Amino acid sequence: MDKGSHLILRSKASETSSILDSLPRGEKVTVYSISGDWAKVKAGSKTGYVHASFLTNSNPDSNAGTSTPVQTTTKYVNVDKGSHLVLRSKASRSGKILASLQRGEKVTVYTASGPWVKVKARGITGYVLASYLSNADPDASTADDSNNSSEPTPDSTVTKYTTADLNLRKGPSKSASVIEVLDKGTAVKVYSEEDGWAKVEIGGKIGYISTNYLTSAAKQSNGKVTTILKNYDLSLDEFANIQMKFSPQTDTNERYIRSDAIKLTGRTTGVVQNGSWHIRDGAGTKNHEVGETLKEGTKVTILSTVKGDDGYTWYQISYNKAWKNATKNEVKYYLNPNNFVSDPVRSLQFLKLTSTANLNATEVNQKILAGKGILAGKASAFLTAAKQNGINEIYLIAHALLETGNGTSQLANGVKYNGKTVYNMYGTGANDGNAVQNGARYAYQHGWTTPEAAIIGGAKFISSNYLGAGQDTLYKMRWNPDVAATYGYASHQYATDIGWAYKQVDEIYNLYNLLDNYNITLEVPSYQ
Known part of the structure; x- marks a missing residue:
C-alpha cells in the first residue's frame, strides 16, 4: 500500500466488523490462513483479519533487498467429489493451466492476490482460487466444517439468498447499470464468485450482485409444507423417449468443448480454432454430442474450466446461439423430480396451483403489494378471486405482478373503451398486434370497470385452460405426465423449453419468502 497509508485490522472477515487496529506500511504480521479476499493474521498481540491483497513477502521499504517471507500455511483442495481445482501460471482465469488438483489434495499457501492465492502443489508453484481451499481435508472425519468453502465448485451452480435489498447489475462494478432491484431474501442461482461479485441468474436474467449480501441459508418461517406423491405407470426413460419425439429445446449453459478447440482472446472469451468441433452436454468424450458443431472463428464465452472424464481439460461455454435441441439426458434431468424436490425454490414447480396458500390480507398488503402501483392494497380482491376460482x-x-409490470402497466391503470374506463390485470386478450386496445376490448366485454372486478373476473380465465384440464402444477403444465402415462404420447404442453417449469418458480418462492404464515402443498410425481 502507499506510504502514509494504514491497513485496517478487523475482528471479522468483513468490512462492517469492528476495527481492532490500524497497521502502518511495512509492519510485520503472521499469516494464519487466507480465505477469499481476507487473511487471518496476528499483529503484535492482536489477532484479526486484513485484506490479503495488501500483504507482501518482503518489507516494501527495506533497502537490503532481502525477502522476509510471509509464514506459509497448509490447506486442502475442497471442491465437490469428481471435480478438480485448476492450478494456473498467474492469478487470473487466463493463466496457463499447470495442473488439475484433486479434492483433498494438500497445498502450501504462500500469498494472496485478491481472490487468488499463490500455492505449491506437486512441486509446482502457481495460483488457485482461495475459495476452493479449506483448513482441513474435506474427506477426513476430523475436518473442521466451519472452515470449508461454501462456494460453488467450478462445474456447478448453487442457490443462495440475498440478505438485503440490492441491485442486480449488468457487470461486476458499482458503476454498471442496474437491471433490477432484488428484495431481501430473494433466491438466486450463483454461477461464480470473484473479486467481491457474484454472477447470478434470477428469472432468466443474468447479472452481478455483491457477495457481501449473499447467504446459503434460506429464511426460516412459519409456513407449512405438505407433500403428496402421485404414482405414474411410466418409467423416466420411457417418458424421456416420448418427449424426444417433439424436439424439446434448451438454452442451458451446460455445453462443453475441449480446451484445445479454443484460442483465448480474453479472461473469459475465446474463438474456435483448427476447424469445426463438437460440443457436448458434459466434460469428456463419453458425454453426448448435442447435434451441433462450432465452426472455426465462432466466438464463445467461457464459464468454467473442468477436467474431463477423458483426462483432457474442457471449457464450459456459452455462445451466441440461444436455443438448441436438448439431449435425452438433459430431458431426463428436468423430468426427474428427485433433482428438485429437496430444493426449497425449485420444488415449487410441484406447487399445487389449485390449493390455497391460506394467506392473511393485511400481511399480503404490507409485505407483497405495498408500492406495487394499482395493485397496492388489493389483497382482499386477490384472496376472493383465488377462493372463487380455486x-x-x-x-x-x-x-398479475408479471403482466402489469408491478402494477404500472397502461391496461392495469385503466383504459377508455366505448366511453368506459376498463381494467385488465392479467393481460387477458391482449394480443394480435395491438395489445392495449385488444386487452381493453376484452375487459369491456366482461365488465371489468374497476380494478377489483378485473382481478376477480380475470382469475376465471387463468384457471380455465391448464388448471381446468388437471395440469395444476407448473411441472404438469410443461410435461403433462397424465397424458403421457395414459396414451403414450406428448400433448397439451405449455412450452418446448425443458427448463420452463424450473425457471418459473423464482418469483413464486420470493413472494412466499416475504410472508411469515402460509400453506404450501406439493404434488410430486413418482415414476417406475
Whole structure:
C-alpha cells in the first residue's frame, strides 16, 4: 500500500466488523490462513483479519533487498467429489493451466492476490482460487466444517439468498447499470464468485450482485409444507423417449468443448480454432454430442474450466446461439423430480396451483403489494378471486405482478373503451398486434370497470385452460405426465423449453419468502 497509508485490522472477515487496529506500511504480521479476499493474521498481540491483497513477502521499504517471507500455511483442495481445482501460471482465469488438483489434495499457501492465492502443489508453484481451499481435508472425519468453502465448485451452480435489498447489475462494478432491484431474501442461482461479485441468474436474467449480501441459508418461517406423491405407470426413460419425439429445446449453459478447440482472446472469451468441433452436454468424450458443431472463428464465452472424464481439460461455454435441441439426458434431468424436490425454490414447480396458500390480507398488503402501483392494497380482491376460482393466491398475485409490470402497466391503470374506463390485470386478450386496445376490448366485454372486478373476473380465465384440464402444477403444465402415462404420447404442453417449469418458480418462492404464515402443498410425481 502507499506510504502514509494504514491497513485496517478487523475482528471479522468483513468490512462492517469492528476495527481492532490500524497497521502502518511495512509492519510485520503472521499469516494464519487466507480465505477469499481476507487473511487471518496476528499483529503484535492482536489477532484479526486484513485484506490479503495488501500483504507482501518482503518489507516494501527495506533497502537490503532481502525477502522476509510471509509464514506459509497448509490447506486442502475442497471442491465437490469428481471435480478438480485448476492450478494456473498467474492469478487470473487466463493463466496457463499447470495442473488439475484433486479434492483433498494438500497445498502450501504462500500469498494472496485478491481472490487468488499463490500455492505449491506437486512441486509446482502457481495460483488457485482461495475459495476452493479449506483448513482441513474435506474427506477426513476430523475436518473442521466451519472452515470449508461454501462456494460453488467450478462445474456447478448453487442457490443462495440475498440478505438485503440490492441491485442486480449488468457487470461486476458499482458503476454498471442496474437491471433490477432484488428484495431481501430473494433466491438466486450463483454461477461464480470473484473479486467481491457474484454472477447470478434470477428469472432468466443474468447479472452481478455483491457477495457481501449473499447467504446459503434460506429464511426460516412459519409456513407449512405438505407433500403428496402421485404414482405414474411410466418409467423416466420411457417418458424421456416420448418427449424426444417433439424436439424439446434448451438454452442451458451446460455445453462443453475441449480446451484445445479454443484460442483465448480474453479472461473469459475465446474463438474456435483448427476447424469445426463438437460440443457436448458434459466434460469428456463419453458425454453426448448435442447435434451441433462450432465452426472455426465462432466466438464463445467461457464459464468454467473442468477436467474431463477423458483426462483432457474442457471449457464450459456459452455462445451466441440461444436455443438448441436438448439431449435425452438433459430431458431426463428436468423430468426427474428427485433433482428438485429437496430444493426449497425449485420444488415449487410441484406447487399445487389449485390449493390455497391460506394467506392473511393485511400481511399480503404490507409485505407483497405495498408500492406495487394499482395493485397496492388489493389483497382482499386477490384472496376472493383465488377462493372463487380455486387458484393458489401466490400464483395469482405473481401472474398479475408479471403482466402489469408491478402494477404500472397502461391496461392495469385503466383504459377508455366505448366511453368506459376498463381494467385488465392479467393481460387477458391482449394480443394480435395491438395489445392495449385488444386487452381493453376484452375487459369491456366482461365488465371489468374497476380494478377489483378485473382481478376477480380475470382469475376465471387463468384457471380455465391448464388448471381446468388437471395440469395444476407448473411441472404438469410443461410435461403433462397424465397424458403421457395414459396414451403414450406428448400433448397439451405449455412450452418446448425443458427448463420452463424450473425457471418459473423464482418469483413464486420470493413472494412466499416475504410472508411469515402460509400453506404450501406439493404434488410430486413418482415414476417406475
